[in-house]
Amino acid sequence: ETGVTQSPTHLIKTRGQQVTLRCSSQSGHNTVSWYQQALGQGPQFIFQYYREEENGRGNFPPRFSGLQFPNYSSELNVNALELDDSALYLCASSSGLAGGIDTQYFGPGTRLTVL
Amino acid sequence: GESVGLHLPTLSVQEGDNSIINCAYSNSASDYFIWYKQESGKGPQFIIDIRSNMDKRQGQRVTVLLNKTVKHLSLQIAATQPGDSAVYFCAENRGGGSNYKLTFGKGTLLTVNP
Numbered sequence: 001e002t003g004v005t006q007s008p009t010h011l012i013k014t015r016g017q018q019v020t021l022r023c024s025s026q027s028g029h030n031t032v033s034w035y036q037q038a039l040g041q042g043p044q045f046i047f048q049y050y051r052e053e054e055n056g057r058g059n060f061p062p063r064f065s066g067l068q069f070p071n072y073s074s075e076l077n078v079n080a081l082e083l084d085d086s087a088l089y090l091c092a093s094s095s096g097l098a099g100g101i102d103t104q105y106f107g108p109g110t111r112l113t114v115l
Numbered sequence: 116g117e118s119v120g121l122h123l124p125t126l127s128v129q130e131g132d133n134s135i136i137n138c139a140y141s142n143s144a145s146d147y148f149i150w151y152k153q154e155s156g157k158g159p160q161f162i163i164d165i166r167s168n169m170d171k172r173q174g175q176r177v178t179v180l181l182n183k184t185v186k187h188l189s190l191q192i193a194a195t196q197p198g199d200s201a202v203y204f205c206a207e208n209r210g211g212g213s214n215y216k217l218t219f220g221k222g223t224l225l226t227v228n229p
Contacts, residue, residue: 004158033217040123042204042219043159056216090158092217103149104217106158 002026004093004107012113013081021076021110023091031055031096032074033104034066037088049074050096078112086114123202125224134192136223138205143186147208149217150179150190154201162190162203192225200227 003026013019025032031050035043045058049068063079072093078085088111092104128134140148146167151159165172165179165188172179178191188205202224206217 002158002160035217042206042222043217045216045218048216058216103161103164105161106151108158 002093002105002107004091004105006089006091006107006110008110009108010111010113012115014115015081015083017081017114018077018079019081019112021078021089021091021112022073023076023093023107024073025091025093026105029093029095029105030072031094031102032068032072033092033094034074034076035090035092036060036085037090037109039087043090046076081114083114086112088112123222123224125226127226127228128195130195130197130227130229132195134190134195134199134225134227136190136192136203136225138188138190138220138223140186140188140205140207140220142207142209142218143183145207145209145218148179148181148188149206149208150177150188151204151206151219152199152201153204153222159204195225195227197227197229200225 005024007022033048034046037043046060047057048055052068065077068074088109090109092106094102094104149164150162153159163174163179170181176193180189202222204219204222206219209218
């Protein structure tokens with residue numbers, strides 16, 4: 001167990017709706033990264049938050065947005081849901097070593113189904 | 116773009132055999148590489164990592180080899196056990212030293228036969 005938790009575990013939405021997914025980082029970690037994993041694919045980087053600021057973004061449209069809170073937990077928000085947004089959404093936390101490279105530890109994911 | 120679907124490379128081994136899972140990466144600027152194991156319905160689990168200034172690193176029953184000349188990474192699992200059955204992903208840090216953006220390969224499905 002990594003200590004990274006995500007909620008909810010599963011979620012079903014319809015096209016056009018909005019969704020908020022939540023992640024609690026591992027104790028001592030100040031960096032949270034979000035990934036989307038479609039069925040049969042590797043995770044795709046969405047964005048990363050470091051000390052409440054966005055610290056890099058992948059090739060996802062603006063309707064994917066996020067937040068990080070002072071306790072370093074994070075939210076991923078997706079507006080105007082599309083069928084292709086159906087995927088496993090993974091959150092990973094890391095210690096954010098300044099100038100260094102540190103390991104990202106993943107939570108169990110939230111399975112989002114868009115109908 | 117990437118192909119879509121469930122066509123993962125697969126590796127089937129007998130319990131007790133050694134397994135070798137290979138991965139090719141494309142960015143010569145990548146300086147950090149990680150292997151993750153993902154069981155069905157779970158998030159990726161960290162196995163082992165290696166930095167670009169090394170060519171080999173060993174863990175418990177696992178070894179990662181890095182060949183920067185041909186941009187190739189491999190994961191060796193000794194005495195493979197049924198619990199090792201999972202999808203294995205290699206990931207590279209393409210941030211040129213930045214902490215963000217792990218880029219994952221397609222994954223290899225390892226099946227261990229008892």
